[in-house]
Amino acid sequence: xxxxxxxxxxxxxxxxxxxxxxxxxxxxxxxxxxxxxxxxxxxxxxxxxxxxxxxxxxxxxxxxxxxxxxxxxxxxxxxxxxxxxxxxxxxxxxxxxxxxxxxxxxxxxxxxxxxxxxxxxxxxxxxxxxxxxxxxxxxxxxxxxxxxxxxxxxxxxxxxxxxxxxxxxxxxxxxxxxxxxxxxxxxxxxxxxxxxxxxxxxxxxxxxxxxxxxxxxxxxxxxxxxx
Amino acid sequence: xxxxxxxxxxxxxxxxxxxxxxxxxxxxxxxxxxxxxxxxxxxxxxxxxxxxxxxxxxxxxxxxxxxxxxxxxxxxxxxxxxxxxxxxxxxxxxxxxxxxxxxxxxxxxxxxxxxxxxxxxxxxxxxxxxxxxxxxxxxxxxxxxxxxxxxxxxxxxxxxxxxxxxxxxxxxxxxxxxxxxxxxxxxxxxxxxxxxxxxxxxxxxxxxxxxxxxxxxxxxxxxxxxxxxxxxxxxxxxxxxxxxxxxxxxxxxxxxxxxxxxxxxxxxxxxxxxxxxxxxxxxxxxxxxxxxxxxxxxxxxxxxxxxxxxxxxxxxxxxxxxxxxxxxxxxxxxxxxxxxxxxxxxxxxxxxxxxxxxxxxxxxxxxxxxxxxxxxx
Numbered sequence: 001x002x003x004x005x006x007x008x009x010x011x012x013x014x015x016x017x018x019x020x021x022x023x024x025x026x027x028x029x030x031x032x033x034x035x036x037x038x039x040x041x042x043x044x045x046x047x048x049x050x051x052x053x054x055x056x057x058x059x060x061x062x063x064x065x066x067x068x069x070x071x072x073x074x075x076x077x078x079x080x081x082x083x084x085x086x087x088x089x090x091x092x093x094x095x096x097x098x099x100x101x102x103x104x105x106x107x108x109x110x111x112x113x114x115x116x117x118x119x120x121x122x123x124x125x126x127x128x129x130x131x132x133x134x135x136x137x138x139x140x141x142x143x144x145x146x147x148x149x150x151x152x153x154x155x156x157x158x159x160x161x162x163x164x165x166x167x168x169x170x171x172x173x174x175x176x177x178x179x180x181x182x183x184x185x186x187x188x189x190x191x192x193x194x195x196x197x198x199x200x201x202x203x204x205x206x207x208x209x210x211x212x213x214x215x216x217x218x219x220x221x222x223x224x225x226x227x
Numbered sequence: 228x229x230x231x232x233x234x235x236x237x238x239x240x241x242x243x244x245x246x247x248x249x250x251x252x253x254x255x256x257x258x259x260x261x262x263x264x265x266x267x268x269x270x271x272x273x274x275x276x277x278x279x280x281x282x283x284x285x286x287x288x289x290x291x292x293x294x295x296x297x298x299x300x301x302x303x304x305x306x307x308x309x310x311x312x313x314x315x316x317x318x319x320x321x322x323x324x325x326x327x328x329x330x331x332x333x334x335x336x337x338x339x340x341x342x343x344x345x346x347x348x349x350x351x352x353x354x355x356x357x358x359x360x361x362x363x364x365x366x367x368x369x370x371x372x373x374x375x376x377x378x379x380x381x382x383x384x385x386x387x388x389x390x391x392x393x394x395x396x397x398x399x400x401x402x403x404x405x406x407x408x409x410x411x412x413x414x415x416x417x418x419x420x421x422x423x424x425x426x427x428x429x430x431x432x433x434x435x436x437x438x439x440x441x442x443x444x445x446x447x448x449x450x451x452x453x454x455x456x457x458x459x460x461x462x463x464x465x466x467x468x469x470x471x472x473x474x475x476x477x478x479x480x481x482x483x484x485x486x487x488x489x490x491x492x493x494x495x496x497x498x499x500x501x502x503x504x505x506x507x508x509x510x511x512x513x514x515x516x517x518x519x520x521x522x523x524x525x526x527x528x529x530x531x532x533x534x535x536x537x538x539x540x541x542x543x544x545x546x547x548x549x550x551x552x553x554x555x556x557x558x559x560x561x562x563x564x565x566x567x568x569x570x571x572x573x574x575x576x577x578x579x580x581x582x583x584x585x586x587x588x589x590x591x592x593x594x595x596x597x598x599x600x601x602x603x604x
Contacts (some may be wrong), residue, residue, distance in 0.1 A: 019256075043253055093248075096248040096264060097237060097247070097248060097264060098237045098247065099283075101283050141249065141264065173283040174300055175282070176283060176285060201281060203239055205247070
């Protein structure tokens with residue numbers, strides 16, 4: 001499978017080119033356009049079995065869909081264009097074993113060698129990280145496509161790194177994070193507008209997004225005219 | 228000795244493109260060995276191993292060399308024990324420290340979560356009771372017109388259990404008692420309208436706002452007009468102390484309680500009317516009964532009627548109740564008769580030796596007419 005990410009970072013779409021017999025698993029509703037030579041299969045399982053209803057239900061908790069769409073090319077050189085629901089960026093993360101923990105709704109597509117599951121990150125993170133209660137856990141090998149709100153930037157953390165709540169897209173499971181105050185005093189943290197932050201430690205790659213959907217919603221919502 | 232089992236994990240090294248890859252980990256004699264799917268091999272001798280614990284799960288073990296150019300990591304639960312054994316005890320101490328620190332951290336997390344949950348539960352319970360207590364206090368600030376509305380609605384839909392007595396001798400005798408007591412009521416402007424109902428039950432009750440119902444069965448049990456005056460005084464005291472509204476506020480759900488606090492009385496009226504229509508009208512609390520007794524003694528004394536009648540009536544009923552408790556409705560739901568008699572007698576002693584005017588009622592005639600169904604002859 002070859003990929004190209006178009007019109008980054010504001011209104012990205014991923015153009016995937018697949019050879020006959022190659023498959024890719026996408027988020028429901030992600031397909032924008034495709035060549036005629038694809039078969040589309042919708043299941044709650046991973047392509048080729050594995051997973052099933054329980055994993056599907058866990059994905060719902062993590063903000064994804066019960067169902068997965070599997071696109072399989074039936075002819076050479078077939079193109080599939082996929083994109084996220086919100087305006088934003090797409091990034092390709094090559095997986096060679098290991099696990100990436102993805103913020104709910106940031107998973108866009110992955111190769112069939114990657115297993116999609118949900119994981120619980122603990123009560124503190126569930127309440128205060130600005131993300132969902134459950135996270136999507138992608139493990140295995142292959143191509144992983146993530147989407148964001150705003151632009152995505154990768155950070156290779158070695159040691160410590162601080163991200164504001166709501167700005168995490170994904171991180172490798174070799175990284176640990178906990179919720180902490182932005183500055184030394186709690187009052188200062190809130191007066192400074194930062195409040196709580198996510199403090200990462202360890203070694204691994206972290207993807208952050210430049211904007212966060214809840215803040216955008218809060219900003220825009222009151223200005224919308226009632227219909 | 229060759230290595231034991233293999234574990235799924237990963238490796239960080241500059242020798243790999245992108246710096247990271249998944250790997251199969253083997254604990255060999257020489258050290259921790261990692262093999263990536265591309266076939267690259269890495270070896271970290273036990274003696275050079277620096278251990279760390281972390282990762283998203285918090286239990287991933289990282290084995291690093293001194294300059295951190297090579298890191299082999301694994302999250303398997305059995306990895307720590309296997310590593311400790313394979314290293315011949317070389318890494319046991321530092322592993323033990325790491326795991327103990329992790330346990331401490333996780334215990335701390337649980338404590339925080341547990342205290343948070345307890346705090347939230349305590350707040351919910353306190354909020355629930357706070358609203359109930361506040362609603363109970365708030366009903367006293369509401370206009371008495373509300374009591375009247377509830378009483379009127381309840382009376383309309385209530386089954387009184389017998390025909391109303393219209394004999395002016397019977398009704399007039401009791402209304403005269405009400406009229407003597409009314410000017411001494413703690414709340415002015417209430418209309419205490421008395422109804423006599425012909426039924427062989429020893430009962431009397433008042434509804435919020437003033438309607439009073441006395442049964443002919445109770446008249447038959449009273450030896451004198453002062454005893455019935457005591458009962459009427461007691462019921463009027465429930466009305467003026469607004470015990471009915473208090474009882475409603477105690478029984479309403481949390482939603483109506485919140486409505487009461489924000490001044491919305493619709494739910495209160497609807498619920499109150501239903502409560503007094505369906506439930507026993509005499510289910511007041513012990514505190515409310517004692518308060519009504521005390522207030523009755525005060526009113527009777529102020530009106531110049533001997534309050535001892537109330538205590539005497541209690542004594543009569545107490546004896547009757549011993550034989551057949553369910554027959555005496557007025558007292559069967561009233562707790563601790565002896566304590567109440569003692570309280571009334573105590574109040575009377577404190578009042579000294581006042582001169583009371585006997586009620587100008589031919590009680591024997593009232594009883595006879597009431598026993599006959601109170602029909603006008």
